Amino acid sequence: MTEMLKKNTRTSITVQLKQGKEIKHNFSLDIDTHLSDPGVVGIFGESGSGKTTFLRSFAGLLKLPSAVISFNDEVWQNDQIFVPTHKRSIGYVFQEDGLLPHLTVQQNLDYAVRRKRKVSMEGLYKKVVSILNIESLLSALPDQLSGGERQRVSIARSLLQQPRILLMDEPLASLDEKRKREILPYLERVSKQFVIPILYVSHSVEEIARLADYVLVFKQGRIVEEGSPNSVFAKENPFIGLSDEVGVVLDGVISAWDEIWELSTVSTDCGDLLIPKAGTVVGTTIRVRILAKDVSLMETPESKSSILNQLSADVLELSRDQNTAMSLVNLRVKSAHLVARISRKSIDQLKIAPGKSLWVQIKAAAVLN
């Protein structure tokens, strides 16, 4: 499976979009981005920030005047050229209603297979069907499926196209929390097992933190922030505007499992963390998210604390929080960064300033996969 796009030449994407307010009332767009080998690109922003316009333009479903779009060595749109959607090698997963309603699941898959540009890979069909677990749905019509099942079929169908890039427009937004939890692992398997660049649009920090290798933050038709998930989500970000969601994402490996207390030891760049039931299989890689509000600071380690994870840290810098009573403290812990959100009064009492060494307590770490 992994060989599917292993010969993955370097990916390079250029998108320039411009749309003045005079064309569409109250909405202007000014995007100029170049991505090179980005892996999974999380496109984050509120509704109306232009992220869907970006994706639809890239797919050719929307033709904005004076746009420039190119993918690898192909120009898809410029002043002279407009490559229609059906000639672009893309997969697209819509937010909902992404299946042809008059065809069964099987016929939907076949519709894609028959029209794809590449010769079929032996066994691809079987593997996609089994990875997305849609074997039992093949004879059903779309309106007989649940929302989550429809999304799984959509994802499977887009993989069978063997596109050179996969676009996903809020694929989980129409689902409730439970269904979301069901689909996320499938998406993760897809991004790991198929070496294919993905543009993933979402307004959920959690989804993006979990899936993305690179993040673009959209606001009012502009890219206002970009970088790795950590660099984007680890600071109080006026563009994200959710101070409760400020935090860091750490990749780690499960190095031990304590059956009695049901605790996993997770080795990360900031040291070993004990996390309840993060996984039982030693060697599994996982991603954890530590929110700033779950990190507290002390001058000395506390031996009589209920909190398991205490690490020594150095203060790098202080930054403001949306809530003026609070402050964000950026810390270095071994080779990683953590962010703590504490009151300004605590900062004064503990005399926290850049360069100071102290201890952090991590109250909770969310395992993202």
Added chain:
Amino acid sequence: MLTPENMAAIKLSLELAACVTLILLIFGTPLAWWLARSESSWTAPVGAVVALPLVLPPTVLGFYLLLAMGPSGYLGQLTATLGLGTLPFTFSGLVVGSCLYSLPFVVQPIQIAFQSIGNRPLEIAAILGASPIDRFITVALPLAKPGFLTATILGFAHTIGEFGVVLMIGGNIPNETRVVSVQMYDHVEALAYDQAHPLAAAMVLLSFLTLLVLYFYQKVRGRAKTNFGVSI
């Protein structure tokens, strides 16, 4: 029961309706597609022209057609040059007139069906690599099927029921232009009620059976997608 004259009239009506429906389905479908999908500002005037027969008295339409198709009309001169003679008082003339008269009854249900599909299924098909013609055949046509069924039945039934246009441009020639509606009128004019009764009853029965089939089909499909609402 039905006299040979009555039978001939029924046969002629059915032939006329079949011809007209077939022609309208062939030419009305691309027109309906254009009206449903085009962003051109011409869709409004063209749509209004298509809907005209809904509001015009059939005699008005018939009057203009008679002038146009007559020896001194543009259409008449064209058909004469082509060696076809003139169309008034011929079966072909009736077909032309009926096509115009029944146009909205075929175009509008198809247009509404195309509109109700929305963009999404066509976008999906494009993403999956289908060309515009491919999308039209494999997505738009199957999804608009209920609209086509309605269009066929309305077009057919409406052609059978027309009277004013036929009278103006067709006259009353047996086996050529004397269709059921004209035949009925003749019978009643001549006070030949014994002739009129079986013909009228046969038409009621035929119409009822046609609609019955349609409504059963709708019930089987489980949802009333067939749209009788012909909107202007």
